[in-house]
Amino acid sequence: MKHLKITALALIALTAIVALQAGIFGFLTENKATWDFVNKTGGIRLDGVQDTKMGPALFVVYDVTGMTHVTHKPEMMNSGMMVQRVAAKVDGHNIRLTVYTSVIEKGTQLKTSHACLLPELEAGKYQVYYGDVMRPETKVGTIEINQ
Numbered sequence: 853m854k855h856l857k858i859t860a861l862a863l864i865a866l867t868a869i870v871a872l873q874a875g876i877f878g879f880l881t882e883n884k885a886t887w888d889f890v891n892k893t894g895g896i897r898l899d900g901v902q903d904t905k906m907g908p909a910l911f912v913v914y915d916v917t918g919m920t921h922v923t924h925k926p927e928m929m930n931s932g933m934m935v936q937r938v939a940a941k942v943d944g945h946n947i948r949l950t951v952y953t954s955v956i957e958k959g960t961q962l963k964t965s966h967a968c969l970l971p972e973l974e975a976g977k978y979q980v981y982y983g984d985v986m987r988p989e990t991k992v993g994t995i996e997i998n999q
Contacts, residue, residue: 895923
């Protein structure tokens with residue numbers, strides 16, 4: 853019984869730490885943006901790879917509010933949303949991006965350029981797609997890693 857209480861307290865503490873780091877509203881309202889949603893809010897485009905203090909990062913231009921023409925004119929607006937983070941999964945020379953959105957947190961400045969941290973990649977060209985399925989229509993672009 854004592855181990856159960858300790859485990860429960862540890863789980864509660866871990867959840868609280870994650871919530872505070874992301875912001876409570878961001879943590880509670882985070883949502884994975886679909887390809888359709890990204891397109892309706894103006895599209896997404898690549899803005900190059902740069903070395904950052906945290907490692908290599910792919911910069912992505914995306915405006916969840918639907919107020920910016922990124923690749924085409926937006927069809928939908930979301931004044932109460934923000935980009936929480938952009939994540940990448942690498943599979944060979946393919947990179948799959950996912951945008952996570954949430955309710956705007958107090959004191960947050962909205963931005964359209966987002967850094968997506970990448971693992972160390974070998975030199976070469978990488979095809980970048982949006983979402984879990986790599987289809988021609990979800991291809992965002994190509995990047996080249998030089999070493």
